[in-house]
Amino acid sequence: MTMSFDTLGFHERAVRTESHESVEGMRDLLVETLEEAGADPVVDEAGNTLATRTGEGYEAGDVAKTSSDEGDHLVLNTHIDTVPPHVPFAEREGGEVVEGRGACDAKGPLAALVDAFLSAGVRGGNRLTLAITPDEETVQTGAAHLAGTLDADGFVVGEPTGLDVCNAARGQYEGTVTVTGIAAHAAAPESGANAVRAMAPILQAMETYDERGAQSASDGASGDSREPRARGPDEHESLGRPTLTPTVIDGGEVSNQVPEECVLTFDRRPVPPETPEEFESGLAAHLSEWVPSGMDLDVSLSPRETPFLAAFATDPDDPLVEALAAASGGEVRPFGAATEASYFAEHAPTVVFGPGDLADDEGAVAHSEREYVRREEVQAAARAVRDAVDGLL
Known part of the structure; x- marks a missing residue:
């Protein structure tokens, strides 16, 4: 089945449609476009727009269900929400x-x-599903729902990659480190336990958290600088080492009181195979060694409606990666940001691919006031995905 679709016309209409506060208008445009093409899209309980087709044509009803004896099932996914503010x-x-x-x-x-x-x-009983989520930029409830209901053999997740095929990405989670001491008059600081002062060694300890395994690997590496340094247990072959960044610190009430509590907010960008649970307990154990006597420490990941975006890595030799790389001519590399692909990669091979770039030589592109894309890249991305699907299904 082939049809003529005005890719650039749809793209222009989409960019003109505001979707930074509500996705209703953008979802209406997408549903209308699919219906005009003859598809039978549905909007599920999580706000995802879904449509599916086989060699027999478009399917109606529950597109989430498929069985292993019905052939291969490939999912094309991206999102319709955008960050504020709207840029005309x-x-x-x-x-x-x-x-x-x-x-x-x-x-x-x-x-x-x-x-x-x-x-x-x-061909035949193979299936191709378009699954578009409503809230990737915020809480990812749409993707979390899809990951639990959509049975597939592979996922192509649309994000700006410059036509490279991204088979891996760091995850992202946030949390807080809270130190609790004893309030006292600032004229007699020794009578209390200063939580703000106690945060200084905690900050230093956070910088060494990911150096534990890397140091042991460095100690065992050859002294010959021509040989690559061995990776530590926390270092991934393509994503490198994780990052742990303090981002906000808050403590104290008034200038003449020893502060009882100090809260540090952090951003974590993990690499496989770390899980949020392992990180939370590991960081707590590491930092507990640096808390002064008489003070309490709490390390907690921030509450979320959906799971944190974990790191993922798909084998670069997987047929999905190879097919899309051959069709696009792009490099196989990690993606530069956390993405909903994290949810899908737990279930099937997943790649991130699309036109445009997160940043260029002048600075940020995506999420910036100068966000742009070249029209020829949009067309090239469409051809590449089309050719890859032709070969796989």
């Missing part, structure tokens, strides 16, 4: 470049995936 649609370089909120994150990838969904070849 504009063109430059004679129309070769589209600017505006969502131009590359992720309405460029969306246009490419819709094109591939409508035009790629699907």
Whole structure:
């Protein structure tokens, strides 16, 4: 099944449609577009827009269900929400470049995936599903729901990768370190336990948390500088080492009182195989050695409606990675940000792919006021996904 789809026309309409506060207008545009093409999209209880097709045509009803004897099932996924504020649609370089909120994150990838969904070849009982989520930029409830209900053999997640095929990404979670001491008059500081002062060694200890395994590997490495340094247990072969970054610190009530409590907020970017639970307990054990006597320490990950975005890595030799890399001509590399692909990678091989870039030589692109994408990249991404699906399904 093939059809003519105005990829760039849809992309322009999408960028012109505000979706930073509500996705209703963008979802209506997507559903209308799919219906006009003959598909039978549904919006599920989590707000995801889904459509599916086989070699026999479009399917109606519950697109989430498939069984192993029905052939291979590939899912094309991205999101329709954008970060605030809205940036109006504009063109430059004679129309070769589209600017505006969502131009590359992720309405460029969306246009490419819709094109591939409508035009790629699907044989026999193989299945191709388009699954578009509503809240990737916030709490990811749509993707979390899909990960628990959508049975698939592979996922292509649309994000701006510059047409490279990203088979891995760090995760992202947040949390707090709370030190509790004893309040006292600042004129007699020795009568209390200063929680703000106690945070100083905690900050230093956080910087050494990921050096534990790396140091042991360094100690065992050859002294010959021509040989690569052995990786430590916390270092991933393509993603490198995780990061742990203090981001906010809050403590004290008034200037003449020894502060009883100090709270540090942190950002964690893990690499496989770390899990949030392992990190939380490991950091607590590490920092507990640095808490002054008479003070209490609490390390807690922030509450979430959905699971944290864990790190993932798909084998670069997986057929999905190889097919898309061959079709796009892009490099196989890690993605530069955490993504909903994390949820899907727990169940099947997953890659991140799309037109546009997170950043260029001038600075940030996605999420910035200068967000843009080249129209030829949107078309190239559509061709690459279409060709990869043709080969796989």
